[in-house]
Amino acid sequence: MTTLMAILIGTFYAAAIYMMLRRSVVKLVIGLILLSNAANLLIFTVAGMDRGIPPLIPKGELLIEGPAADPLAQAVILTSIVIGFGVLAFAVVLIHRACEVVQTDDMNEMKGTD
């Protein structure tokens, strides 16, 4: 499964980078979303992928019997998703505002408008 995930993540990265290299600022946002998904999946895959063993302690016990998925990676990804959304929201509104002010979405034309 890791091999398949590696290909999947590679595709995400390639798509994200390609979009970020465009001149249109809107495409940059799409690239950003792809990139943050790719990074999350990267952490997730590298931490090891296990089916059906969520890190939950059964009722009335203090420990999980047997193996469990890595809770730390999940906590990190959770944080990352939320922060990624924050950054995205800010970027989207900022870009929207910038487009309004400078009247273009082409980053070549945006350059030097300060």
Added chain:
Amino acid sequence: MLIAVLSCFILACFAPWLHRLGGRHSGWLLALLPATLFAYFASMLPTISQGQSLQFAYAWFPGMGIQLSFLVDGLSLLFALLITGIGFFILAYGGRYLEKHKDLGRFFVFLLGFMGSMLGVVLSDNLISLFVFWELTTVTSFMLIGFNHEQEDARKKAHQGLMITVMGGLALMTGFIMLGMAAGSYELSTILNSDGLTEHALYLPMLLLILLGAFTKSAQAPFHFWLPNAMAAPTPVSAYLHSATMVKAGVYLLARLNPGLGGTDTWLLMLTLFGALTMLTGIFLASRATGVKKVLAYSTVMALGTLTMLLGLGTETAALAAVTFLLAHALYKGALFMVAGILDHSAGVKDFTQAGGLRHSMPKTTVVAVLASLSLAGIIPLFGFVGKELLLEAVLSASKWHIGLTIATVIANILVVLVAAIVALQPWFGAVVETPKKPHDPDIALLIGPAVLATLGLVFGLMPFIADKGLLAAAAGAVYGQPVELYLALWHGINLPLMLSLSSLLLGLLLFKVWSGWRQLTNFMHSAEKIGPEVVYERLMLGMTQFAAWQTNTLQNGYLRNYLITTLGTVIIVVGWALLRVNQLELNISFQDMRVHEVAIAVLLIFSALIAVLVRSFLAAVAMLGALGFGVALLYVFFSAIDVGITQVLVETITVLLLVLVLYRLPEFRSLSSTANRIRDAIIAGMTGLLMTILILAITGARQLEGISDYFLQNSGPLGHGRNIVNVILVDFRALDTLGEIFVLALVAIGVYAMIHLRTGALPVTNSDRRAAFNLRRTQKDKAKADAKAEADASAVASKGEE
């Protein structure tokens, strides 16, 4: 001792207020400090004259072996007395000279700061503190050269002096660190007494670095050009920093290190060669110049070269000659510079050719100038004569190349006599020349400094034992490394040095008769200056700024994609290389252990990512992103990350909503890039993707250290009292991180709110507005066209009707 050095800095802090308090006489008021310090240092004379030295140490950075330690021996005491003694006159002089200048308070700050730094340089026993003070003199010198900072020229020259001395300072620091490593201590008193420094493996590099520092500071050729340029400073500064004290710091350092590092062939070669070269260059340029301060500045360059040459010789006579020459030079050159200031201040004369016959209107100044110039020329019975005789004796008795050095010295002496004659005769005697200001003798504050210094030159010459009194012998002993047996005398009998000085005197005076002819004759220097070191320096500086501009324009070009391409290209090459060479591409590829629904979702995700890139419609791209986000959420859920999956679903929903709500107002996708650029970007993106894939395949299963996840698995229940371990990590174990995250989100919320609500009303706000405005214009245009047409039709009809 510490107080003595620091008092200058402390007084410097209060100087502007004291200046306001003291008014016209603030210079005298502030001069009380150097006078006190002079008395303090003079009180050490009896002890030092016996050949002893005093040490004072204060802990500074005890952990690093750096202490603020001071060493007073003959050499440092001689310098300290010069610094405070001349400093006294300079403060009084400067107060009057710049009386009308609006920034006089600031001038005092820098001058006093300089005085403290210079005292620190000559008294420090620790290399590190010496270096700190050394750099402080550079900084204060920069401030003082650029004192008239409203003039571009002054700024430029201050900058030049700073660049050259700071460059030397960097070399010096490296040399000091090597010296400290080689000697095992940063204390000068230890270093100078340790043996075997000259055989150390680091000897050559550290010597060259230290010499570079000393040569730049003391304006040795080919760095000599900054010193005459530093004359952009007000005259008191030139007299003090760029003649009597700061430029001698390099010479001081060489003299100080002579017992430890001197005596080798390299030392002899470097110092005598560069010293003699500087001596000749300096005096030759001085004899050609006509500007009052230029002449004096170049002759200072000559004096510095002579001192360096003497220190290179390293004999007993040479050491004594060096300290004697140094004292004589400080006395007459300080006096002459102050006279130059008087010429400018009282008569408006800046160039020797503009003046003549001033002896009638400025009799007192004339006496002082002549007295000091006689000492410069080395005429009996002045102190300069003693110095010159010793100099000739030293070069005659040199262990190597004594014929060459003697010829160089005699040539220099001839030109020195010429320069002295120019200074002593040109402005004062001969026909009266109209000067820009009405010439008059200045008041006491301006005159006392040069008068006292010039008189001292006479007194010391007549009675050399007063100057000597053990001090010069002690100083020479500190330079030589052992007590010296020689004592100063005015009359050495009729010998070879005397004959040489007599003949150079005659030749020099002859040359003065044909001074203008000499300047004509040496006009080839004009073309030589075009390839001189100053031009090289300017080219270098220009090249540096051009290179900086080029690389800034190239690297910091303002295009996000260029930054990305540079960064990613580097990452691909470096990480790719490491993977190939170090890891040798041991990849864990296996297509087993896959379920059908997982493969289906993965393939779906790959396709939606590709489609999101390729579609031309923005809405379609957003839809693809939505599908992609929910697909990723499913993957999380399949592989035991339920909380992550839930969060992803929530966030993805909001993201899609946000994109649709905000971005749909933006322009539609357009094709902006050329096909070539697309292909280039696709290659870079593809390589990055490939690299990430390989990276994952290479690192999975390659964990080398045990993770900390087990700790959370074990302790969430007992310590965190929660059953959802991910939640316990977020709100308990790593609660502060989560708090930070909340702050970030709050900040984002504020930012978003601000950008949406705080609008500047003047601009067209949305696409629809713009479209409306455009439509309005178009309808107006159409209407105007239609109107025009109707009018034309109407007139046509009318004209037809008339027919």
